[in-house]
Amino acid sequence: MTTVFRDTWWLTRRRLAIFLNQPGYLVVTLIQPAVWLFLFGNLFRRVVELPGFGVDNYLDYLVPGVLVMNALASSIWAGMGMLEEIERGTMNRLLTLPISRTAIMSAGLGEHAVASIVQSGIILGMGALGGATYPGGIVGMVILVASAILLGTAVASLSNALGMVAGERETIIGVNSFLLLPTTFLSSVFMAKDLMPGWIATVARFNPLDWAAQMGRSALSASPDWGLIATRGALLVVIAALALMVSVRTFRTYQRQV
Amino acid sequence: MTAREPRSPAVEARDLTKTYPRGVKALDGLTFEVAEGETFGLLGPNGAGKSTTIKILTTLAKADSGVARVVGQDVTRDPQEVRRRIGVCSPGFRAEPVGRGVGKLVAAGRLRRLDVVELRRRVSELLDRFGLADAASRKVRTYSGGMQRRLDIAMALVHRPRVLFLDEPTTGLDPEARTAMWQEIARLSRDVGMTVLLTTHYLEEADRLADRIAIVDRGRIVAEGTADQLKTELEGDGIDIELADATQAELARGVVASLPGIREVAVEQRRVTARAQDGAGAVPAALAALERAGIGVAAVSVTRPSLDDVYLRHTGRRFAEAALAASGGDA
Numbered sequence: 001m002t003t004v005f006r007d008t009w010w011l012t013r014r015r016l017a018i019f020l021n022q023p024g025y026l027v028v029t030l031i032q033p034a035v036w037l038f039l040f041g042n043l044f045r046r047v048v049e050l051p052g053f054g055v056d057n058y059l060d061y062l063v064p065g066v067l068v069m070n071a072l073a074s075s076i077w078a079g080m081g082m083l084e085e086i087e088r089g090t091m092n093r094l095l096t097l098p099i100s101r102t103a104i105m106s107a108g109l110g111e112h113a114v115a116s117i118v119q120s121g122i123i124l125g126m127g128a129l130g131g132a133t134y135p136g137g138i139v140g141m142v143i144l145v146a147s148a149i150l151l152g153t154a155v156a157s158l159s160n161a162l163g164m165v166a167g168e169r170e171t172i173i174g175v176n177s178f179l180l181l182p183t184t185f186l187s188s189v190f191m192a193k194d195l196m197p198g199w200i201a202t203v204a205r206f207n208p209l210d211w212a213a214q215m216g217r218s219a220l221s222a223s224p225d226w227g228l229i230a231t232r233g234a235l236l237v238v239i240a241a242l243a244l245m246v247s248v249r250t251f252r253t254y255q256r257q258v
Numbered sequence: 259m260t261a262r263e264p265r266s267p268a269v270e271a272r273d274l275t276k277t278y279p280r281g282v283k284a285l286d287g288l289t290f291e292v293a294e295g296e297t298f299g300l301l302g303p304n305g306a307g308k309s310t311t312i313k314i315l316t317t318l319a320k321a322d323s324g325v326a327r328v329v330g331q332d333v334t335r336d337p338q339e340v341r342r343r344i345g346v347c348s349p350g351f352r353a354e355p356v357g358r359g360v361g362k363l364v365a366a367g368r369l370r371r372l373d374v375v376e377l378r379r380r381v382s383e384l385l386d387r388f389g390l391a392d393a394a395s396r397k398v399r400t401y402s403g404g405m406q407r408r409l410d411i412a413m414a415l416v417h418r419p420r421v422l423f424l425d426e427p428t429t430g431l432d433p434e435a436r437t438a439m440w441q442e443i444a445r446l447s448r449d450v451g452m453t454v455l456l457t458t459h460y461l462e463e464a465d466r467l468a469d470r471i472a473i474v475d476r477g478r479i480v481a482e483g484t485a486d487q488l489k490t491e492l493e494g495d496g497i498d499i500e501l502a503d504a505t506q507a508e509l510a511r512g513v514v515a516s517l518p519g520i521r522e523v524a525v526e527q528r529r530v531t532a533r534a535q536d537g538a539g540a541v542p543a544a545l546a547a548l549e550r551a552g553i554g555v556a557a558v559s560v561t562r563p564s565l566d567d568v569y570l571r572h573t574g575r576r577f578a579e580a581a582l583a584a585s586g587g588d589a
Contacts, residue, residue: 003371006371007369010365010368010369011369013365014365017356017357018354018356021356021357088352088354089348089349089350089351089352090351090352090353090354092313092318092348092350092351093346093351093352093353095317095318096316096317096318096341096344096346096351097341097369097370098338098339098341098342098370099369255318255319255320256279256319256320257278257279258313258318258319
C-alpha cells in the first residue's frame with residue numbers, strides 16, 4: 001500500500017510538471033473559475049428575490065455550487081490528458097515500469113486535486129471580494145473543497161477510463177458536451193430545491209454534483225447539517241472509489257489493443 | 259544480488275501469437291532465445307511483428323498464446339518482477355519532452371525507487387557516459403535528436419537492468435548521430451556485458467551490432483544465427499560477370515552453368531550472375547570457359563553475400579521491397 005502512495009506522489013509531481021509547462025492552459029485554468037462566478041453571479045443575482053429562496057445574498061448561495069461545478073467542468077476533461085499520454089507514448093513507458101497501475105490512474109487524480117484546491121482558493125477569494133460570507137469558517141471551507149475533490153476524483157476517473165477505451169478525442173468531446181450542462185442544471189447549484197419543478201428536484205437527488213453542492217453549502221452555512229454532510233460525503237466517497245476501480249480495470253482493455 | 263539460474267536464457271519467446279482486434283495478425287508462432295550477455299537483433303521491415311514482440315516481452319501487451327519469459331520470469335505471471343529487471347527504450351515509449359536532462363534522470367530513478375545517494379551517483383555517471391554532462395541542466399526540448407535518444411537510453415539504464423530492450427534505436431537520426439549511437443550501443447554490451455534485445459529495420463545496424471540476428475517476416479522468425487552464419491548458409495559468394503556484348507548473354511549463361519560448382523545462374527541484360535562455394539576460385543575457370551566460347555568479358559566481380567541476400571533467400575523478397583510494401587500498406 002505504501003508503494004501505491006509513493007508511486008502516486010512521484011507520478012503526480014510528474015503530471016504537475018507537465019501541467020506547469022503549458023502556460024496557456026495554466027492561465028485558463030486559473031481564470032476560468034472567476035469567469036464562472038462573475039457570469040452566474042450577475043446573471044442570476046435576482047433569483048434570491050423569489051419568495052421561498054431562503055437566502056439574502058445570492059453569492060452566499062452560489063459560491064459553493066460554482067466551486068463544485070468548476071471541479072466537475074475541469075475534471076471531466078481528464079481523459080484528454082490520458083489520451084495525450086497514450087498518443088505520445090508516455091503511457092506505454094509508464095506501463096513498463098514496476099509501478100502500481102492504481103498509482104498511474106490516481107496520479108492523474110492527484111493533479112486534478114491540486115488544481116481543484118488552487119481553483120477553490122480563487123473562487124472563495126473572489127466570492128469574498130464580491131461580498132459573499134462564509135459563516136462555516138475554515139472547517140466549512142475544508143469540507144467544501146473536499147467535496148469538490150471527491151466529485152472531481154469520480155468524474156476524472158471515468159473520463160480517464162473513457163479516454164483509454166475510446167482512444168479518440170471526438171468521443172470524449174461528444175460525451176462531455178452531452179453531459180456537462182444537463183448535469184449542472186439538474187442540480188441545486190443555481191437554484192434552490194424548493195423552487196425547482198418537481199421532476200428536476202427528483203433527478204437532482206441522484207446527481208453527484210448535487211450531493212457535492214449540498215454538502216459544501218451546508219458546511220459553509222451558519223448551521224451545518226452534519227447528517228446531510230455525512231451522507232452526501234459517504235456517497236461521494238463510494239462513487240469515487242468505484243470510478244477509480246473502473247478506471248484501473250480499463251488497463252486490461254487497453255492492453256488488448258496495444 | 260540474485261541467484262542466477264545457470265543456462266536459463268535472458269529472454270525467451272516461444273510460439274507467440276497475437277492478432278489485433280481489427281484482425282491484423284501481428285505474430286504467428288514467433289520463437290527465439292537470447293542468451294545472457296548477448297546482443298540479439300530482431301531484423302525486419304515495419305509491420306513484420308518486431309514492435310509487438312517487444313510490447314509482449316516488456317509486459318505492455320498480452321500474447322494470444324505462447325510463452326514469454328524474461329530473466330526466467332513469465333511476463334504474464336509476474337509482470338512486476340520482469341519490469342524491475344528490464345530497461346526499455348522505444349519510439350513508442352517516449353518520455354515527455356518536458357523538464358531538464360538531470361531532472362528526467364532523477365525522476366526515472368525515483369520511479370525505480372533508488373535511494374537518493376545512490377541515485378545521485380548513478381545520474382552523474384550516466385550523464386558522463388552518454389556525453390550529456392554539459393547539457394544536464396538544459397531543457398530537454400533544446401536537445402538534438404541524438405541527445406534525446408541518448409537521454410532515453412540513459413533513463414532506461416538508471417536502475418542497472420539485466421536486459422535492455424532497444425526498439426529501433428536509430429530510426430529518425432541523421433547518419434552522423436546514427437554512427438555515434440552505434441558506437442554507444444556497441445560499448446554498452448562490450449563494457450557492461452548487458453543483455454540487449456535490439457530491433458531494427460536497418461540491415462547494416464543488425465550486421466554491426468548484433469551478436470546474433472533473427473530475421474522476422476510476417477510474424478515469424480525465418481532465419482536465425484550470427485551474421486556470418488547466415489551469410490555462409492547461403493553457400494557461396496556471388497559472381498557477377500559483365501559481358502562486352504549483350505547478345506551473347508544467353509550463350510554465356512549456358513557456358514557458366516555447365517561449370518562444376520556453380521549454381522543459380524541468372525542473366526540480366528549484359529550481366530550474368532551466379533553463386534559458387536568459392537567465388538575467387540571459380541572465376542578463372544569461368545573466364546577461361548567464356549574465352550574458349552568466344553565471349554568477351556568487360557568486368558567481373560566476386561561479392562561476399564550480404565544480409566540482404568540472406569533476407570531474399572528466406573523471404574523471397576529484397577529487404578527494400580518489403581520495407582516499401584510495409585510503408586505503402588498498413589502501418
